[in-house]
Amino acid sequence: MKNKESVSRREFIAATSAAVLASHATTARSADTSKLALNGGEKAVKKSPSSVKRWGDLERERLNAMLEQDTLFYWKGPQTTLALERFKKLYPLKYAHTCSSGTAALHIAVIAAGIGPGDEVITSPITDIGTVIGVIYQQGVPVFADLGATTYTLDPADVERRITPKTKAIIAVHLCGNPSDMNALKAIADKHKLILIEDCCQAWGAKFRGQPIGTVGHIACWSLQNTKHITTGDGGVVASSDERFGPILQKCGDKGADRLKGGGFHSFATNYRMNEPSAAVFAAQLERLEGVASKRAKLGNLLTEKIAGIPGILPHQVHPEDRCVYWFYFMRFKTEAFRCKRAEFVKALAAEGVSCSAGYISVPLHREPVFQNHGFFAGHWPVREMGLTTMDFTKHHTPEVEAILQNGIRFTIHEGMTEDYILGAAEAVRKVVKHYAV
Ligand SMILES: *Cc1c(COP(=O)(O)O)cnc(C)c1O
Numbered sequence: 001m002k003n004k005e006s007v008s009r010r011e012f013i014a015a016t017s018a019a020v021l022a023s024h025a026t027t028a029r030s031a032d033t034s035k036l037a038l039n040g041g042e043k044a045v046k047k048s049p050s051s052v053k054r055w056g057d058l059e060r061e062r063l064n065a066m067l068e069q070d071t072l073f074y075w076k077g078p079q080t081t082l083a084l085e086r087f088k089k090l091y092p093l094k095y096a097h098t099c100s101s102g103t104a105a106l107h108i109a110v111i112a113a114g115i116g117p118g119d120e121v122i123t124s125p126i127t128d129i130g131t132v133i134g135v136i137y138q139q140g141v142p143v144f145a146d147l148g149a150t151t152y153t154l155d156p157a158d159v160e161r162r163i164t165p166k167t168k169a170i171i172a173v174h175l176c177g178n179p180s181d182m183n184a185l186k187a188i189a190d191k192h193k194l195i196l197i198e199d200c201c202q203a204w205g206a207k208f209r210g211q212p213i214g215t216v217g218h219i220a221c222w223s224l225q226n227t228k229h230i231t232t233g234d235g236g237v238v239a240s241s242d243e244r245f246g247p248i249l250q251k252c253g254d255k256g257a258d259r260l261k262g263g264g265f266h267s268f269a270t271n272y273r274m275n276e277p278s279a280a281v282f283a284a285q286l287e288r289l290e291g292v293a294s295k296r297a298k299l300g301n302l303l304t305e306k307i308a309g310i311p312g313i314l315p316h317q318v319h320p321e322d323r324c325v326y327w328f329y330f331m332r333f334k335t336e337a338f339r340c341k342r343a344e345f346v347k348a349l350a351a352e353g354v355s356c357s358a359g360y361i362s363v364p365l366h367r368e369p370v371f372q373n374h375g376f377f378a379g380h381w382p383v384r385e386m387g388l389t390t391m392d393f394t395k396h397h398t399p400e401v402e403a404i405l406q407n408g409i410r411f412t413i414h415e416g417m418t419e420d421y422i423l424g425a426a427e428a429v430r431k432v433v434k435h436y437a438v
Pocket of ligand 1: 101102103104128129130131173175199201202223224234235236
């Protein structure tokens with residue numbers, strides 16, 4: 001917190017005279033509050049949100065403790081041990097391991113799940129490419145399913161339609177921090193004997209029917225990359241309570257070597273270890289998690305409450321018993337309800353002081369050039385060339401996903417925002433909708 005007393009006299013005078021000028025301007029213009037800021041009207045958002053300081057004394061304390069150690073290596077490292085203890089208090093999973101990224105966590109999960117050449121893994125095409133990097137490295141085949149129109153999580157019916165005798169696993173991505181329908185996905189996984197992996201990278205602190213996210217599936221993965229709710233700059237966690245997978249997670253992220261049992265290399269994996277400096281920061285960040293998650297949940301839900309029922313707009317849909325932690329807020333814009341295109345609508349919202357942008361990733365993953373060319377390994381995709389899969393990404397269709405990316409509008413949500421900001425943002429939506437409605 002910045003000390004208010006420290007504001008200099010000059011800054012004070014500058015700020016107050018600006019405020020006087022602004023209040024005059026307000027009275028002069030108050031005749032027409034419906035005029036878009038884009039056209040010179042008054043902004044709906046009166047005060048832009050302040051940025052947040054995401055690390056400080058908690059991290060300094062852990063890092064100082066770490067500097068007194070005689071090792072910075074993860075195995076039996078005090079920071080790693082503490083971080084995982086704290087993690088397990090929040091996430092009651094029997095086995096948990098740190099690793100170098102969310103991508104690494106997901107790769108470790110598919111190695112542990114035994115995904116091999118030609119095995120199909122059904123997942124979301126709107127996600128970070130890290131969701132499928134591990135699948136492709138294990139010579140598995142990502143199969144992209146369609147998503148719920150306003151939940152942005154896997155549509156269980158479409159997942160079931162895409163199951164073949166080669167399907168081995170499902171990776172449920174809790175996009176934007178919104179829990180997937182884990183009851184439906186778990187039922188499908190059980191029925192077809194599939195392994196259910198949870199990608200919780202955008203969902204730190206989210207809850208499914210009151211339970212911490214990551215505790216329904218067989219293996220769960222988190223990212224600690226800089227943009228996530230809590231961070232070590234880069235890092236990840238992989239965890240499981242399943243006796244088939246939990247005990248091998250460590251070696252699947254540590255060159256295939258089991259540090260408890262020893263005894264040579266019986267399995268193969270790469271080095272995805274996290275070091276003690278990162279683990280020190282992770283341990284501290286976990287103490288901030290509940291504050292970050294609950295604040296974001298509250299702000300996002302408030303936005304929904306305030307924009308619900310506005311014609312032409314579909315709010316982010318969250319199950320009433322779940323906690324969505326809004327890595328960002330995603331709403332849909334019904335193209336036919338407006339006289340303008342999405343780009344113009346977003347420009348008008350931004351002019352009102354709303355932190356927003358059009359869409360998310362530009363195209364579904366399977367429409368990216370490397371998928372379209374099936375050129376993952378030096379221009380080749382061995383499993384396809386060897387006839388272990390007939391997957392052709394140029395013929396892969398997920399219609400709802402296309403529509404989501406074409407008319408979704410993304411709002412920044414972060415813990416430094418106030419309820420006032422959200423009320424302003426909702427007012428901006430109302431104002432811009434009114435202006436452009438057909
Ligand atoms: C960030 C992210 C990843 C990858 O995490 P990294 O730490 O960047 O490797 C995977 N899946 C989702 C949904 C993500 O948001």
